[in-house]
Amino acid sequence: MRLLLARGAVLASGICLGGFASAAELKVEAGDGAAEKLVEVLISAQPGDTVVIGAGRIELTEGLSLDVDDVTVKGAGPDQTVLSLKGQTGSGEGLLVTSNRVVLEDFAVEDAKGDGVKSKGSDQITFRNLRVEWTNGPNEKNGAYGVYPVSSKHVLIDKVTVRGASDAGIYVGQSEDVIVRNSRAEYNVAGIEIENSMRADVYKNVATHNTGGILIFDLPNLPVQGGHDIRVFDNDVVDNDTANFAPKGNTVAMVPKGTGIMVMANRNVHVFGNRLSGNGTTHVLIGAYPKDYDDKNYMFVPRGVFVHGNTYGEGGNAPDGEVGKMITDISGSPVPDIVWDGVTRIPEYLSWVSAENRVYVDEAEGTSFVNLKMLSQLLLPWGWWPDTDIADYKGSLPEPQAVKLPQDGGA
Amino acid sequence: MKIRGSVRSLIAAAAAVISLGTPAQAISDTAILATKPPKQLSEFDFFEDAQKQIPATGVLPFRLATPLFSDGADKFRFVYLPKAQPAKYDPVEAFGFPVGTALIKTFAFPADHRKPGEKLRLIETRVLLHQTDGWQAWAYLWNDQQTDATLKIAGAKVGISTVGTDGAQLSFEYSVPNKNQCKACHAFNGKITPLGPKARNLNTDYAYASGSENQIAHWAAAGLLSGVPTPAEVPAAADWHDATAPLEKRARTWLDVNCAHCHRAEGPASNTGLFLTFNEDVPVRYGVMKRPAAAGRGSGDREFDIVPGKPDRSILIYRVESTVPGIMMPELGRHIADRDAVKLLSDWVASLR
Known part of the structure; x- marks a missing residue:
């Protein structure tokens, strides 16, 4: 009843917020019946409404859902308003x-x-100042993704904190025009993952104590493929030192502990101005999709990657698992700051890779690098050696334009 | 767990007898088209005798060759079409029902699954109402007296205590879906859509009062369906329990009915790239050697959705077997596992090369 009254009051006073006939504030306070009320309010909300959840804990036995356009769901703060799904059935x-x-x-x-x-x-989804957490810490029984926009457009993720996801803390899949900023991802398998997505800016985030900090992937057999135009800049990617706890079978299960930023497949990826340190396998890993797959439309090698102006601290001292071993068998230890597997498509291997599709590295003096030349290793097992001369990879690519979102003052 | 033909005939016969003796009662078109759904199910006037699930005149019962598993609930399905407007036949998707159509489905549990149709407890009746701006989905929860059902927008939990076909006590908490959960399955490109009434799944006999007849033929003859091709051209789904039907067809039909509402290009699980519609003919798209996209712990440490010949290495089997939220599939609408389906799907995966 109170909901109806609130709406009526707004109408009566002639206020019309945001152009909606009704723009009510629907309040839900923690306490008896809060869970059911929240479910109901999210269903009966009208466009323009704000659902305000008071401070306190609400124990839910079912997941919540919202299918109404133009609604804001707002709590009293990420430590004040807690929706707990411990008893979810x-x-x-x-x-x-x-x-x-x-x-x-x-x-x-x-x-x-x-x-x-x-x-x-x-379309136009904003996740702001949220905390998504599995409170028992890293565990393979935790849920896969924390903040998880998929098949979405105009995505803004700002000031969120995610802990304990058994796949990716912040995971953006098959989406277009994405900003992930000012967020913190820790104790997840992947801190932040941008997968099969177009035009994403990932900046001013902290990715720490994950297995891998920031992953830019493109995977086969999905309705949206060919991720491109990704900028990863001004992030702190440090001390990613949590053992991989992803259930086997998931793509991230292959990520070695201590990976800073990883680019796998994808096109036109720019990694710059990030601060990386304490990543035991390597700070930046660039590679082809390494598994077998059945998909004619899939491009398995990264196309056009530009790594520049990052700062690198200590790292590469504790290469982890199969991938870590595969790298050190070639590169030796410690692993260089930047590792590229050097895999290209065979026709290009036999001729050349066009300028816009190459991997470019332009870093400060003293940054270490290796091209593992793994395709050569395969094709020419007796006449092959890795390339550690970073100067050979100097160059640049035109940077994608900054992502602009309508809900963020952009076009 | 199916309602046997004999029980159905009995109900249909009873309906016929009653409709002779009682003046025809009008279905409330107003209630179907109202912006706010009625509080009580009885306000629609869908039933001559709701407790016995005997429909009013003008409300036609139907059955599906292969139904969705809902914790083993018995289901009573009905369709009401507004006067003189037939549904439009479609060879693949749900029929094109006119505005004003109501699809009605009641979920009930017998006291003992070994005696189907006996001592039924009605749990909920779900309605899909075709309004001018699209379909609306609502669930009504039956009262303890079984006299009427009340609208539950936020869903409900109901304790079920029955006896399984194996004679063992079967107790679990059943979920009546909230409005959004209805759409979590009934969504086609983001719009609510019916799932059951498709040509292939209706192309089977029903024991009408007038005798057993093919449902497509019956609907067409009654003027409820237009554009029906010759019987030979109407596709037919398998009855997944029918051991004489080809294994592959039974398994693919089960997946089509139980999974493909989400797992299709137009469905809520489109992002997984796993498409389980009956007519998907690219093996990797229906799971063969397909790696999961977003399975999380649902992978069960297995690498592929389906490994031919290896059900115990196939994620699909692991998730259909499970009853743990976050792992089990379908993720809504069930709390217990469909053992017979696990067996069928395992046999099918084992048969693949």
Whole structure:
């Protein structure tokens, strides 16, 4: 009833916020019946409404979902308003958004049985000042993704904290025009992962104590492929030292502990101005998709990668697992700051790779690098050696334009 | 767990008898088209005798060759079409129903699954209403007296206590879906859509009061369906329990009905790239040697959705077997595993080369 009254009051006073006939504030306070009320409010909300969740803990047994356009869901802060899914018995995620122009801000989602907060097919989705966490720390039984926009457009992820995801803390999949900034990803398998997505800016984030800090991937057999135009800059990618706890079968299960930034497949990826240190396998790893697959449309090698102006601290001293061994068998130890597997397509190997598709490295004096030339290793096992001369890779690529989002004052 | 033909005939016969003696009652078109759904199911006037699930005149019962598994619930399905407007036949997707159509489905559990149709407890009735701006989905929860059902926008949990076909006690918490959860399955390119009434799954006999007849033929003859091709041209899904049907067809039909509402290019799980529609003919797309995209712990440490010949290495089997949220598939609408389906799918995967 209170909801109806609130809406009525707004109408009566003639206020019309944001151009909507009704722009009510729908309040949900923690306490008895809060879970059911929250479910109901998210269903009955009208475009323009704000759902305000008070401070306190709400224990949910089912995941929440929002399918109404132009709704803001706002808590009292990421440590004040906590939606706990410890007792979840149904649904695949903590909160699922399937509508457009939605803002989620100032609350926490804890211990979801599947993914934390997901948007599917949303246009203009904002995740701001959220905390998504599995409170028992890294564990393979934790949910896969913390903040999880997929098949979405105009995605803004700002000031979120994600801990404990058994796949990626912040995972952007098959999406277009994406900003991930000012966020913190720690104790996940992958801190931040941009996968099969177009036009993404990842900046001013901290990725620490994950298995791998920031991953830019393109994978086969998905409806959207050919990720491109990604800028990863001004991030702190430090001390990624958590053992890989992803369940086998997931792509990130192959990421070695102590990977800073990894670029796998994808096109036109720019990695610059980041601060990397304490990553035991290597700071920057560039490589082809290493597994077998059945997909004629898939480009398995990275095309056009430009790594420049980053700062590198200590690292490469503790190469991990199979990948770590594969690298050190060639590079020796410690592993250089930047590692490229050197895999190209056979026709290009036999001729040349065009300028826009090459890997370029332009770093300060003293930065170490290796091209593992793994294709040569395969084709010419007796007449092959890795290339550690970083000067050979100098050059540059035109940088993609900054991503602009309508919900962020952009076009 | 199916309602046997004999029980169905009995109900249909009873319906016929009653409709002779009672004046025809009008279905509430107003309730179907109202922006706010009625609080009580009875306000639609869909039933002559709701407790016995005997429909009012103008409301036609139907069955599906292979139904969705819903914790083993018995289901009563009905369609109501507004006057003189047939649905439009479609060879692949759900029929094109006119505005004003209602699809009605009641979920019930018998006291003992070994005695199907006996001592039924009605749990919920879900309605799909075709309004001018699209379909609406609502669930109504039956009261303890079984006299009427009440709208539950936020869903509900109901304790079920019954006896399984193996004679063992079967107790679990059943979920009545909230409105968004209805759409979590009934979504086609983001719009609510019916799932059951497709040509292939309706192309089977029903024991009408007038005698057993093919449902497509019956609908066409009754003027409820237009554009029907010759019987030979209407596709037919397998009855997945029918051991005489080809294994592959039974398994693919089960996947089509239980998974493909999400796992298709137009469905909520499109991002996985795993498409389980019956007509998907690219093996990697229906899971053969396909690596998971977003399975998380649902992978169960297995590498591929389907490894031919190896059900115990196939993620698909692991997730259909599971009852753990975050692992189990489908992720909504069930709390117990469909053992027979696990067996069928395992046999099929084992048969693949």
